[in-house]
Amino acid sequence: MARRKKASNEPVNTLADNVHIKDAGTVKDEKIVDTLKSNYMPYAMSVILSRAIPEIDGFKPSHRKLLYTMYNMGLLQGSTIKSANIVGRTMQLNPHGDASIYETMIRLSRGNESLLYPYVESKGNFGKAYSKNMMYAASRYTEAKLAPIAKELFEDINKDTVDFVDNYDNSMKEPTLLPVTFPSVLANVTTGIAVGMASSIASFNLKELCDTTVALIKNPEHEISETLLAPDFVGGGYIIYDKDELDRIYKTGRGSVKVRAKYNYDKAYNCIDITEIPPTTTSEAIIDKIVELVKTNKVKELSDVRDETDLKGLRITLDLKRAIDPDALMTKLYKMTPLEDTFSCNFNVLINGYPRVLGVGEILNEWIEFRLNCVRRRTKFNLDKKTERLHLLRGLEKILLDIDKAIKIILGTESEGDVVPNLMIGFGIDRIQADYVAEIKLRHLNREYILKRTNDIETLQKEIEELQGILDSKNKQKKIIIKELNEVCEKY
Numbered sequence: 001m002a003r004r005k006k007a008s009n010e011p012v013n014t015l016a017d018n019v020h021i022k023d024a025g026t027v028k029d030e031k032i033v034d035t036l037k038s039n040y041m042p043y044a045m046s047v048i049l050s051r052a053i054p055e056i057d058g059f060k061p062s063h064r065k066l067l068y069t070m071y072n073m074g075l076l077q078g079s080t081i082k083s084a085n086i087v088g089r090t091m092q093l094n095p096h097g098d099a100s101i102y103e104t105m106i107r108l109s110r111g112n113e114s115l116l117y118p119y120v121e122s123k124g125n126f127g128k129a130y131s132k133n134m135m136y137a138a139s140r141y142t143e144a145k146l147a148p149i150a151k152e153l154f155e156d157i158n159k160d161t162v163d164f165v166d167n168y169d170n171s172m173k174e175p176t177l178l179p180v181t182f183p184s185v186l187a188n189v190t191t192g193i194a195v196g197m198a199s200s201i202a203s204f205n206l207k208e209l210c211d212t213t214v215a216l217i218k219n220p221e222h223e224i225s226e227t228l229l230a231p232d233f234v235g236g237g238y239i240i241y242d243k244d245e246l247d248r249i250y251k252t253g254r255g256s257v258k259v260r261a262k263y264n265y266d267k268a269y270n271c272i273d274i275t276e277i278p279p280t281t282t283s284e285a286i287i288d289k290i291v292e293l294v295k296t297n298k299v300k301e302l303s304d305v306r307d308e309t310d311l312k313g314l315r316i317t318l319d320l321k322r323a324i325d326p327d328a329l330m331t332k333l334y335k336m337t338p339l340e341d342t343f344s345c346n347f348n349v350l351i352n353g354y355p356r357v358l359g360v361g362e363i364l365n366e367w368i369e370f371r372l373n374c375v376r377r378r379t380k381f382n383l384d385k386k387t388e389r390l391h392l393l394r395g396l397e398k399i400l401l402d403i404d405k406a407i408k409i410i411l412g413t414e415s416e417g418d419v420v421p422n423l424m425i426g427f428g429i430d431r432i433q434a435d436y437v438a439e440i441k442l443r444h445l446n447r448e449y450i451l452k453r454t455n456d457i458e459t460l461q462k463e464i465e466e467l468q469g470i471l472d473s474k475n476k477q478k479k480i481i482i483k484e485l486n487e488v489c490e491k492y
Helices: 032-052 061-072 083-090 098-108 148-153 206-218 243-252 283-295 326-336 360-400 403-412 416-427 431-438 447-454 456-472 474-491
Strands: 120-123 143-146 164-166 173-175 190-193 198-201 254-260 262-266 271-276 302-307 316-320 340-346 348-351 354-357
Touching (some): 032 061, 032 190, 061 083, 061 173, 148 474, 198 348, 243 360, 271 326, 283 316, 283 326, 348 360, 360 403, 360 431, 360 447, 360 456, 360 474, 403 416
Antiparallel strands (some): 190 198, 198 340
């Protein structure tokens, strides 16, 4: 252990009258292990649990806070609003500054083209994920709203489907997870670097993902590769198919996927137009590498390289010299440039607060259990509400037998506080029912009004039986999830 300085006996410098920093100016002897436990470990756990690793709903806390704020602002409908307004409101949940919040919104937006299924509709310059030079505009110049698919993130969120906790200053509540109706954790690329671990999750086609989930619900032994063919990246490109490597990813959550750029040869102008590139690189990185190869005479087949990317999309143009085979040249460039790159998979997901590297099948099974819990909680919520409603109507039904008696009891009671007890005694109903009856307006104390309300009793009884049947049957819960997954496929 390194030698420490002895504690100073000099008085502590005060900040103001009767204000000082505890132990300021002193040096304590402490084992390095204890220092790491008290200082480094809390930081490491904070990064792992609250910043870098996604949870089973597919989101990190920063994503969840932003999307939930936009949901509360009513941005599922209507027109777009200023991004700066959204960022400001999100700071009620996320106190880390407007810049980081806006960058999160940028990545979730359609305009940035980072996600296969973006959750934010954008208006204005949101930059491009495939270009470092195409920077996004300031938040005061752009507008945003939630994309239609974001509706699936908040399905019945107000029906106790997920837990809510206090925000950082205990001024409002926020969800710990979002009750997503599809496996969003595998629908979009998610990357994060924590302390001592990282996460890199590939994206998959939504229909294939939903079909695979449905197949797993029906048959837990279902072979994943039969319905989930391969990852699907937003930038496009060709995947170099390797069944053994894909099977490894599906089973272990680790492995790599090779992606090649797409190109077209324009014979009239004798040039190659590259229109899609791997998701792990940028157009600038590709051009810089090609220029380097030309300067070092490793590539002699090109006369010019330029970036022609515009609002229509990505395009890198390579002008060829005469009598050059474009396919042979591209094969050469695939080997020497990021035109062929590797996406490394590390499917690290937080499950019940613990980071776990899981295969695709394991992740989908965890999501199914999560969604089953959401369905059960939603069903229980609806059941309780309808049971409460039925209980009130049962009390109202007893009043129907003798409305005049009810009016007589109310009019004959001298004290307001005795109205409810007298109704309880007079009709043999409990306090909740009596309170409900007592709050009915005088003009509603007629047979027509009461009959309209009590006619719902039979319907409520049937609905309660159905909800109880769902709550008691896991198979019925699974059928609901299958139906929701099929609806997501049809919509998006």
